Amino acid sequence: MTSLRDSAPTNSAGKDARGPASASGRSSFGTGETVLDVRDLRVVFETRRGRARAVDGVTFALRAGETLGLVGESGCGKTVTALSLLRSVPDPGRIDGGSITFDGLDLMRISEGQMARLRGSRLALIPQDPLTALNPVMTAGAHLTEVLGVHLGLTGAAAITRATDLMDRVGIPEPRKRLDSYPHQLSGGMRQRVMIALAIACNPHVLIADEPTTALDATVQAQILELLDELKRETGMALLLITHNLGIVAGHCDRVAVMYCGRVVETAPVGEIFAHPHHRYTAGLLACVPRLDRQEKGVFFTIPGTPPELTALPPGCAFASRCEAATDQCRLDRPDLQGTGGTGAHFMACWHPAGVGEATAARAASTRARG
Amino acid sequence: MTAATGAVIGSSPAWNDSRNSPTRQSIERFFRNRLAAIGLVFVVLITGGALFAPLIATTAYDYSVLRDALKFPPCVDPKGTLAFPECLLAKYPFGTDAVGRDFWSRLIYGARTSMIVGFSVPAIALAIGLPLGAAAGWFGGWVDAVVLRLVEFWTAIPSILLALFLVTVFGHNLDKLILFLGMTGWVGMCRLTRAQFLALRERDFVVSARALGMSEWSIMVRHVMVNAAGPIIVMFTLGIPGAIFGEAGLSFLGLGVNDPIPSWGKMVAESSRFAQVYWYLAMIPTLCIALTMLSFSFLGDGLRDALDPQGQR
Amino acid sequence: MSGSTAPLIDVQDLRVHFRLPGQGWFGRGKLSVRAVDGVSIAIRRGQTVGLVGESGCGKSTTGRAILRLAPITGGRVSLDGTDLAGLSSDAMRRARRRMQIVFQDPFASLNPRHTVEQIVSEPLRVHDLRRPAERLGRVRELLELVGLPASSLGRYPHEFSGGQRQRIGIARAIATEPDFIVLDEPVSALDVSIQAQILRLLLDLQMQFGLTYLFIAHDLAVVGQMSDEVCVMYLGRIVERASREALYSSPQHPYTQALLSAVPYPDPVIEATRRRVILTGEVPSPVAPPPGCHFHTRCPIALDRCRVEVPALREVSDGRFAACHLAGSVLGAPAEAR
Ligand SMILES: Nc1ncnc2c1ncn2[C@@H]1O[C@H](COP(=O)(O)OP(=O)(O)OP(=O)(O)O)[C@@H](O)[C@H]1O
Numbered sequence A: 001m002t003s004l005r006d007s008a009p010t011n012s013a014g015k016d017a018r019g020p021a022s023a024s025g026r027s028s029f030g031t032g033e034t035v036l037d038v039r040d041l042r043v044v045f046e047t048r049r050g051r052a053r054a055v056d057g058v059t060f061a062l063r064a065g066e067t068l069g070l071v072g073e074s075g076c077g078k079t080v081t082a083l084s085l086l087r088s089v090p091d092p093g094r095i096d097g098g099s100i101t102f103d104g105l106d107l108m109r110i111s112e113g114q115m116a117r118l119r120g121s122r123l124a125l126i127p128q129d130p131l132t133a134l135n136p137v138m139t140a141g142a143h144l145t146e147v148l149g150v151h152l153g154l155t156g157a158a159a160i161t162r163a164t165d166l167m168d169r170v171g172i173p174e175p176r177k178r179l180d181s182y183p184h185q186l187s188g189g190m191r192q193r194v195m196i197a198l199a200i201a202c203n204p205h206v207l208i209a210d211e212p213t214t215a216l217d218a219t220v221q222a223q224i225l226e227l228l229d230e231l232k233r234e235t236g237m238a239l240l241l242i243t244h245n246l247g248i249v250a251g252h253c254d255r256v257a258v259m260y261c262g263r264v265v266e267t268a269p270v271g272e273i274f275a276h277p278h279h280r281y282t283a284g285l286l287a288c289v290p291r292l293d294r295q296e297k298g299v300f301f302t303i304p305g306t307p308p309e310l311t312a313l314p315p316g317c318a319f320a321s322r323c324e325a326a327t328d329q330c331r332l333d334r335p336d337l338q339g340t341g342g343t344g345a346h347f348m349a350c351w352h353p354a355g356v357g358e359a360t361a362a363r364a365a366s367t368r369a370r371g
Numbered sequence B: 001m002t003a004a005t006g007a008v009i010g011s012s013p014a015w016n017d018s019r020n021s022p023t024r025q026s027i028e029r030f031f032r033n034r035l036a037a038i039g040l041v042f043v044v045l046i047t048g049g050a051l052f053a054p055l056i057a058t059t060a061y062d063y064s065v066l067r068d069a070l071k072f073p074p075c076v077d078p079k080g081t082l083a084f085p086e087c088l089l090a091k092y093p094f095g096t097d098a099v100g101r102d103f104w105s106r107l108i109y110g111a112r113t114s115m116i117v118g119f120s121v122p123a124i125a126l127a128i129g130l131p132l133g134a135a136a137g138w139f140g141g142w143v144d145a146v147v148l149r150l151v152e153f154w155t156a157i158p159s160i161l162l163a164l165f166l167v168t169v170f171g172h173n174l175d176k177l178i179l180f181l182g183m184t185g186w187v188g189m190c191r192l193t194r195a196q197f198l199a200l201r202e203r204d205f206v207v208s209a210r211a212l213g214m215s216e217w218s219i220m221v222r223h224v225m226v227n228a229a230g231p232i233i234v235m236f237t238l239g240i241p242g243a244i245f246g247e248a249g250l251s252f253l254g255l256g257v258n259d260p261i262p263s264w265g266k267m268v269a270e271s272s273r274f275a276q277v278y279w280y281l282a283m284i285p286t287l288c289i290a291l292t293m294l295s296f297s298f299l300g301d302g303l304r305d306a307l308d309p310q311g312q313r
Numbered sequence C: 001m002s003g004s005t006a007p008l009i010d011v012q013d014l015r016v017h018f019r020l021p022g023q024g025w026f027g028r029g030k031l032s033v034r035a036v037d038g039v040s041i042a043i044r045r046g047q048t049v050g051l052v053g054e055s056g057c058g059k060s061t062t063g064r065a066i067l068r069l070a071p072i073t074g075g076r077v078s079l080d081g082t083d084l085a086g087l088s089s090d091a092m093r094r095a096r097r098r099m100q101i102v103f104q105d106p107f108a109s110l111n112p113r114h115t116v117e118q119i120v121s122e123p124l125r126v127h128d129l130r131r132p133a134e135r136l137g138r139v140r141e142l143l144e145l146v147g148l149p150a151s152s153l154g155r156y157p158h159e160f161s162g163g164q165r166q167r168i169g170i171a172r173a174i175a176t177e178p179d180f181i182v183l184d185e186p187v188s189a190l191d192v193s194i195q196a197q198i199l200r201l202l203l204d205l206q207m208q209f210g211l212t213y214l215f216i217a218h219d220l221a222v223v224g225q226m227s228d229e230v231c232v233m234y235l236g237r238i239v240e241r242a243s244r245e246a247l248y249s250s251p252q253h254p255y256t257q258a259l260l261s262a263v264p265y266p267d268p269v270i271e272a273t274r275r276r277v278i279l280t281g282e283v284p285s286p287v288a289p290p291p292g293c294h295f296h297t298r299c300p301i302a303l304d305r306c307r308v309e310v311p312a313l314r315e316v317s318d319g320r321f322a323a324c325h326l327a328g329s330v331l332g333a334p335a336e337a338r
């Protein structure tokens, strides 16, 4: 449970070791021990334009039964982080350092064969693009029985029965009939349900869901998130929910890790981070999100500029070029994750964190473009 | 106003050089491909040879000295006295053929025939296929349906047999040969153009041009053609070796260009009778055909990779 | 707000039916998709009407059909009181100057082989605005308006990020000094922090030039930030239309209620106590929409009558329109509690 603290070097000064508190008080939260511990993970892509540090020191821990939201904007390294947890970073990329401990196993050390047995069984992934993740010439049933055969040795009628159960479990009507459907015969939501069935087929301890609802309509998105919550409650698995949607984080996660340019810049229990964002990027991001309860036309907060290129990251804080509080220290010296000293396990990497009062001020400062 | 609009543009390194046009990037990609660059060098050499044949050839292609018939090239001549570099400067560096014509000169003029056929046949295919395909893809509906039926009908006829048939019915000379080969080759060009236009027609930047009130014609030229050009150029280039081979094949069968115009295919056929002794007479034009086809294929493949929109970013 | 003036854009009973490519010899199919099936929208000068709905419900087609960029099967679109259908091709060309569009995908909406200068000056050239010698200056001015540096002129679209490309697209759209712009999901492809920048730019431009917008989006929260009035679409029809305040505070149609409650809320405290209406199933295929009320297959309160009878879009209370047999009676109170 204190793994994350240990990894934050500047965090030795006896912070109270109170367990992280959830503002929303979800039942299954924070009870288990750490199942996945990632420290200082680094992934580089050697591209023609130079070395891109897609993941540049990612640290987080996931406990049994909890949902950790990994949020950040497009290209900040969420997907690459997810893939590197399975040691399947796509080609010009490679893991450049750090450690991943899963169920007590050091994933950087184990053989490729051991890794292959883990993938899709105890450590499962729902990939970002459900439309291309299913083989177009295989039926839903064939996908399922294949996984069941490889990992559990189930074949024939037993596999069919189990596959039908799984389809039923993820809320597919007429599961037996649907086993014979090809991906193109299924709607987007149904395909995503099949992907989830595949992922939970072997009762994983950790399920990584990479933007599981981005491609779906709002009403279907709500269905899928509900399903994931329900499965998590039933099985007690831990969920790493990757998303760029802060609304989804607020409703479905226990803790959050915010990524910017390949680094985790802030991590805290969900209630804590929304109430008191410390890192300037988190605070800005929260202020940017359009909300249904702030329906005044033309009231906006904006973060200026765009993120830097991953091939040309500045030596200091990557957010410095867009941050209004940036100083020379920020530009030259990269801040590390450290405890905030406030309530719970709240860590951030910022030299001049937004104070509690200040964060609200930032929101109030939402400029009006129209009178 | 601008302060409120508040755009702060990050300065990424790629911004510092202004030579980032898609064309320029394609050229750079092309030259990074070794084989393609080699292909281009050979293509330039062969095309140059064909273009300047009168300057390179030592005699006219139809100038025959009967008493010099079937002379060995000095390098190969068993009784020869000339060693390697000088032998190339001899009177008949590649020997002579059965009626005493300089083989070297005929090879050079043969290149001319091959190049004329090689470029003209895809050009005819383009002239037929491009407008048809463009119309089908752009207008859709019944135009598309008619063109598609025509394409399907044409595809059902084996092209070589059709060319053979046309040649036997209408006789053969270089012009007819080009026409017949071109007529069998337009289908691919038509399909490609249609697919390109069909895809581009729905692209947002085309819709945007239409929203501006641009005429269909200028949209086609300014927005669609510039984007369809890449694949069409590739197909044109890859059509060249096929045409060269088609001409060589027909000429080999005696259904190609007429005497005295030289053609590599015909030279192989004429020399095969003496192949036992004068082996090089058949081998050299065969090598020429192979080398030319290969160069164009490499060039075409290289162009495809370089122009591939996938690699555009 | 100038309530009494005639609308700038008046759309009445707009229909767009696409015939699906079929089997027969000449490719004419029997099936057709009713992408837009009787949509009426009126937008007053200087206002923004939001159009929301799930993918495939016909939002974009509506926007394009208004600009006559999609084939219209029936209905009427007028700009400033002139029926566009009656215009000669020359007059239509002139009318196009007054109506522009900004697209969703900033990667597909700019010609990859043209420079920014070519892209932004094309409208000037096509409509012969400004003297040729002055065009470059005007392009610079437009780039400054949308917040791009003048050094962008000679660059190509692929050298820009999504947000910057969207700025280029906006510069092109305002180049003709239009009155009306269809914004077809202009920020859906962008990150939150960039989204806010673009929305703000659009509002600034609206204020500065008195632009009229049709703002199409699938995200209700974004629509709320931009619109004066909101229309909710489901399978080709408008199911609810109301002012922004009314729609968000007390939605009348069961679909609007479900849609609102499906929007995740960036606030854990609210999320924890929120009651969600989770619909079953997905949007049916527009090729074979359900009879009666299109929504009855997913509606939590559907009656037998709904399966047969198409509900008309009627005024439920002052300025609020809903297409539901039960709106205004059973549905008095909003189903969603915050
Ligand atoms: N195959 C690859 N080759 C080169 N670079 C890559 C490759 N895959 C990813 N990257 C780089 O790694 C960075 C992080 O990518 P990643 O897909 O993890 O982002 P993300 O946070 O998941 O974004 P999104 O929200 O768009 O899914 C990107 O900037 C990308 O350019």
Ligand code: SF4
Pocket (backbone or CB within 6 Å): A279, A280, A281, A317, A318, A319, A320, A321, A323, A324, A325, A326, A327, A330, A331, A335, A349, A350, A351, A352, A353
């Ligand atoms: S470290 Fe400095 S630049 Fe980075 S977010 Fe904090 S204040 Fe801003």
Ligand code: SF4
Pocket (backbone or CB within 6 Å): C253, C254, C255, C293, C294, C295, C296, C297, C299, C300, C301, C302, C303, C306, C311, C323, C324, C325, C326, C327
């Ligand atoms: S008309 Fe009937 S089915 Fe349609 S929304 Fe109203 S209650 Fe539901």
Ligand SMILES: [Mg+2]
Pocket (backbone or CB within 6 Å): A078, A079, A080, A128, A210, A211
């Ligand atoms: Mg991703």
